[in-house]
Amino acid sequence: MELRISHGCPSCGAPVEMKEADRLTDCAFCDVQNYLVDSGLQRYALPSKDTRRRADHGALYFPYLRFKGNIFSCQGLQISHKVLDTTYRGLSAPLLPPSLGVRPQAMKVQMVDATLGGRYFRRKETAVAILQRAASTVKASGTVEDGPLYHRSFIGETVSCIYLPLVVEDGIVYDGVLDRQIGPAEPWMIDTSISVPFQPQWQPSFLATICPQCGATMRGERDSLVLHCDNCQTCWSEKGRKFVPVPYQVVPGTASDLVYLPFWRIGVETRGIEMRTMGDLLRVTNQPVVVNSAHRERGLEFWIPAVKLRPTAFLKLARSATLSQLKFPEGERRLARPLHPVTLPLKEATQALKSLVAEMTVRKKEVLPQLPQLSFGVRQTSLVFLPFEDTGHDLVQIHASLAVPSSVVRFGRKL
Ligand SMILES: [Zn+2]
Ligand SMILES: [Zn+2]
Incomplete structure (x- = not known):
């Protein structure tokens, strides 16, 4: 499910609509784009009907935590993954539904910003607890065989807080969205020690899309995490409320219908399972290839798709790009090409490394039990755009044997 979000344009205040994955606002009134800063936990409220503004205590916002993302786990000799999208009550309140169900979708x-007013109940559940709860549903669903849990990771996940507006009037509590009676108000609902007014640090913040190096306007698609400056041929991503440069290369291609898919190229050193070069990776994961000097000279690097994809397609593409990395020619720093937006942050790509080693490994019995000891130190990172020919059905890489169905890439932008 993809949330549709309304808010005021940061430049002119006109109402604008964004999708959940969007980072850039498009304002039809002032035509200025702004970039939404990653706040860690985004806060949204379900819309309330206006009919009960006479309420004794103003609107009260009850928190639900929402988890959306992919869970990878490696239990026994089985690697499993699941796409999960669910909401949980942020504090115990049996009178209210345990989950919001499909309501945020509808x-x-x-x-949530300063204009909304009202009071907000403090969450008891932490985002970490929600992640653990989400992970336990994978096990409960019976998709994982028994055996020791060697590894679990969350990739491309978002945890957000969605508030359900409540209205207390004459001792009755109403669902503020439906304007429907829930039941008699309970004492905690008007206990102001467990709720707070809007907190200034919750205010969503935006950056002007001005290139920090040359002052030109940067461009990007609405869901781009990396913005491009065509004027000085640079790429930028937001970190700590400012734009920082992203080293990149575009590997040129010559076929007619090209799409350039982004990959995070992550150079690492490992602890726990000793791997320093590509040769080591091939040996440890028992790839059916003869390790040659080129493999031994290439430092250990993983090539992870910088786009959100369904878990199976994601791991498959990461695996084939990592194994094919020596086949790709050197890239250049020139942006004017059909570049697919980066939709998976580098941090999330790094979280996928262990799952990728598990997935690549041929002799799972030997390697999987060592996964808990395996850790990675990141040496260097950059972004590489690889040319794929769009055959209509598939995107086929033109230097190596990797392909991904076009529909999977399109669908990934909704994940
Ligand atoms: Zn505007
Ligand atoms: Zn520039």
Whole structure:
């Protein structure tokens, strides 16, 4: 499910609509794009009907935590993954539904900001607890065989907080969205020690899309995590509320219908399982290839798709790009090409490394039990755009034997 979010344009205040994965606002009134800063936990509210503004205590916002993302786990000799999208009550309140179900999907949510007013109940559940709860549902669903849990990771996940508006009037509590009676108000609902007014640090913040190096306007698609400056041929991503340069290369291609898919190229050193070069990776994971001097000279590097994809397609593409890395020619720093937006942050790509080693490994019995000891130190990172020919059905890489169905890449932008 993809949330539709309404908020005010940061430049002119006109109402604008974003999708959950969007980072850039598009304002039809002032035509200025702004970039939404990653706040860690985004806060949204379900829209409330206006009919009960006479409420004794103003609107009360009850928190639900939402988890959306991919869970990879490696239990026994089985590697499994699941796409999960669910909401959980952020504190115990039996009167209220344990989850919001499909409601956030059916309506436009509002970005919580200072204009909303009301009071917000403090969450008891932490985002970490929600992740653990989400992971336990994977096990409960019976998709994982028994055996020791060697590894688990969350990739491309978002945890957000969605508030359900409640209204207490004459001792009755109402669902503020449906304007429907829930039941008699309980004492905690008007206990102001467990709720707070809007907190200034919750205010969504935006950056102007001005290139820090040359002052030109940067461009990007709405869901791009990396913005491009065509004027000085640079790429930028947001970190700590400012744009920082992203080293990149574009590997040129010559076929007619080209799409350039981004990959995070992550150079690492490992502890726990000793791997320093590509040759070591081939040996440890028992790849059916003869390790040659080129493999031994290439430092250990993983090539992870910088796009959100379904888990199986994601791991498959990461595996084949990593194994094919010596086949790709050197790239250049020139942006004017059909570059697919980066939709998976580098941090999330790094979280996939262990799952990728598990997936690549041929002799699982020997390697999987060592996974808990395996850790990675990142040496260097950059972004590489690889040319893929769009055959209509598949995107086929033109230097190596890797392909991904076009529909999977398109669908990934909704994940
Ligand atoms: Zn505007
Ligand atoms: Zn520039």
